[in-house]
Amino acid sequence: MTPAWGIAGACRLTGVSRATLYRHRTPPLVSRPRTTRKPPPSALSEAEREQVLQLLNRPDYQDLAPAQVWARELDEGRWWCSESTMYRILRAAGQSGERRSQASHPARTKPELVADAANHVWSWDITKLRGPDRGVWFHLYTVIDIWSRYVVGHLVAAHEDGQLAEALIADAAASERVDPDQLTVHADRGAAMTSKTVTQLLTDLKIGRSHSRPKTSNDNPYIEASFKTLKYDPSFPDRFGSIQHARQHCEAFYTYYNHEHRHSGIGLHTPASVHHGTAGQIREQRQQTLDAAWVTHPERFGRRPRPPRLPERAWINKPDNSDPEQTTGPPVPTRPAAQS
Numbered sequence: 001m002t003p004a005w006g007i008a009g010a011c012r013l014t015g016v017s018r019a020t021l022y023r024h025r026t027p028p029l030v031s032r033p034r035t036t037r038k039p040p041p042s043a044l045s046e047a048e049r050e051q052v053l054q055l056l057n058r059p060d061y062q063d064l065a066p067a068q069v070w071a072r073e074l075d076e077g078r079w080w081c082s083e084s085t086m087y088r089i090l091r092a093a094g095q096s097g098e099r100r101s102q103a104s105h106p107a108r109t110k111p112e113l114v115a116d117a118a119n120h121v122w123s124w125d126i127t128k129l130r131g132p133d134r135g136v137w138f139h140l141y142t143v144i145d146i147w148s149r150y151v152v153g154h155l156v157a158a159h160e161d162g163q164l165a166e167a168l169i170a171d172a173a174a175s176e177r178v179d180p181d182q183l184t185v186h187a188d189r190g191a192a193m194t195s196k197t198v199t200q201l202l203t204d205l206k207i208g209r210s211h212s213r214p215k216t217s218n219d220n221p222y223i224e225a226s227f228k229t230l231k232y233d234p235s236f237p238d239r240f241g242s243i244q245h246a247r248q249h250c251e252a253f254y255t256y257y258n259h260e261h262r263h264s265g266i267g268l269h270t271p272a273s274v275h276h277g278t279a280g281q282i283r284e285q286r287q288q289t290l291d292a293a294w295v296t297h298p299e300r301f302g303r304r305p306r307p308p309r310l311p312e313r314a315w316i317n318k319p320d321n322s323d324p325e326q327t328t329g330p331p332v333p334t335r336p337a338a339q340s
Contacts, residue, residue, distance in 0.1 A: 052080050052089050063100045108213040113316040115147035118275045119176050123186045125223040129246050130239045138246045143172050146222045147314045148275035149263050151254045156247045162195025184208035267308035283307050
């Protein structure tokens with residue numbers, strides 16, 4: 001078609017690019033090996049580059065950025081090369097990363113606490129309650145016994161303060177008649193929890209102190225679960241009209257929680273019953289009722305009914321290598337139930 005239409009017309013009719021046609025008619029020459037590029041006259045020699053690298057690695061310069069070294073050497077009347085050249089030399093030597101010594105923080109110790117009776121391990125925290133207006137919050141301090149789930153103390157305040165926490169823990173310890181070296185108090189690492197007033201109080205009362213790892217709410221599951229029970233209760237308001245309203249509501253709720261609420265983690269007993277040692281008698285009464293039902297209607301049971309067991313131990317981060325026969329208590333929650 002080329003003699004009749006020409007190359008351009010033939011390419012248009014056939015849909016072939018002229019560049020493709022020319023490339024097929026005249027294949028490229030065999031590529032010649034590339035020659036090594038000669039360094040520019042301004043480049044440093046290998047000896048000079050080694051001197052600059054030794055300069056950058058001197059003990060007084062090894063933690064400094066190249067810009068700092070360049071400026072200090074210039075102040076001393078010495079010029080070696082440009083800043084960018086110093087970076088290129090470090091990059092070629094595999095030293096272009098952070099030159100300063102970095103602070104290393106060892107991993108926090110995982111708290112592992114066990115309670116097999118009341119007043120052995122307490123857990124406490126502070127959660128916020130919505131006030132009457134936007135930006136207004138009340139602070140609920142709560143201390144709970146992890147073995148019995150009994151709230152041994154609480155208060156509602158307008159702010160978070162270590163002195164208020166100190167007074168709350170001191171009153172709870174006096175009310176429960178805690179002996180020296182009997183109790184361990186666990187909390188997270190909030191300002192009030194790590195305040196000097198609380199720390200000094202625990203030291204004076206000979207009470208052990210334990211803290212959660214940073215940003216690990218699973219280390220304090222019991223208090224988080226109690227906050228969820230509080231905030232998911234149908235009577236919990238969206239906002240509290242005043243701090244007196246918040247105090248009245250929390251007082252009524254924790255009275256109900258301690259003395260009427262049947263807790264699934266402690267064999268469906270009330271926290272007060274477990275805490276004060278009457279749960280065993282209640283369990284025997286439950287067994288008698290179930291035995292009577294078993295005798296009256298045996299066809300309704302597949303096997304002899306038993307009431308839920310009482311807790312034997314409660315753990316915060318149960319060790320993986322613990323004896324399973326010694327840890328038959330209720331499982332510890334693995335995720336926080338509510339944000340505090």
